Structure formats: C-alpha cells, structure tokens
Amino acid sequence: MAIFNWHDNYSVKHTVIDNHHKKIIELFNSLYDNFNEQNYDIYGTVLDELLAYVDYHFTTEEQYMADINYEGAKNHIHEHRKFTEKLIELKNSGSDGKNENCQELIYYLGFWVLNHETEKDIELIELLVPNK
Ligand SMILES: [Fe+2]
Numbered sequence: 001m002a003i004f005n006w007h008d009n010y011s012v013k014h015t016v017i018d019n020h021h022k023k024i025i026e027l028f029n030s031l032y033d034n035f036n037e038q039n040y041d042i043y044g045t046v047l048d049e050l051l052a053y054v055d056y057h058f059t060t061e062e063q064y065m066a067d068i069n070y071e072g073a074k075n076h077i078h079e080h081r082k083f084t085e086k087l088i089e090l091k092n093s094g095s096d097g098k099n100e101n102c103q104e105l106i107y108y109l110g111f112w113v114l115n116h117e118t119e120k121d122i123e124l125i126e127l128l129v130p131n132k
C-alpha cells in the first residue's frame with residue numbers, strides 16, 4: 001500500500017523534475033512496504049537504489065542552479081546535504097529490521113521529499129527558462 005501519495009499539487013510544472021520526484025516517492029513506498037513486510041533483503045536493495053537515485057536527482061537540480069547562477073543555491077544545497085546525511089543514517093542503522101527507528105525515519109524522509117518539492121524546488125524551477 002502506498003503511504004506516500006504523489007499528487008498534482010506537488011508538481012513543479014517541469015516534466016524532468018516531476019518524473020524524478022515521482023520515482024523517489026515510488027522508491028520510498030517500496031522501502032516502507034518492504035520494511036514492514038520484513039523483506040529485509042529487498043529493503044536493503046531498494047535503499048541502495050534510493051540513495052543512488054537521490055544523488056542523481058540532486059546533481060540534476062544543482063546543475064540547474066549553477067546554470068542560472070541561482071541565488072538561493074546555498075540554502076537549497078544545504079537541505080539536499082542534510083537529507084542525504086539522514087538517508088545514510090538510515091542505511092547505517094541496518095537493514096535487518098532490528099532498529100525500530102527505521103520505520104519512523106522512512107516516514108520522516110518520505111514526507112520531507114514532498115515538502116521540499118513544494119517549498120524549495122518550485123522556487124528554483126520557476127526561474128528556469130524555458131520551463132519544460
Ligand atoms: Fe531540491
């Protein structure tokens with residue numbers, strides 16, 4: 001069951017970035033489900049995939065920032081780094097289901113993505129021309 005639901009309200013009206021965000025949310029749903037269903041092998045694999053994909057996504061956004069010399073870049077990039085640290089914290093907390101904080105952290109990080117899209121990403125994307 002999907003716990004994180006992507007909705008059009010989360011759209012930043014940019015096809016590439018919207019598709020990235022949808023993929024991240026899909027991975028978070030898979031992470032949450034596999035953790036709760038105690039499929040720890042799959043959970044570990046999805047977590048690695050999520051880490052790699054988030055890195056790819058942040059690199060894309062940060063390239064856009066560099067392209068337009070974005071004045072909000074420092075704060076935005078700081079948020080990306082904090083998020084990645086938390087995701088690594090989740091990975092380091094183990095993929096064997098023994099840490100009860102995992103579920104809480106997955107939940108927190110999934111909603112972080114949705115909030116970040118509407119608060120930070122949209123400010124950046126609105127400045128991109130042309131808006132794809
Ligand atoms: Fe971002």
Ligand SMILES: [Fe+2]
Nearest residue numbers: 057061117121
């Ligand atoms: Fe983003």
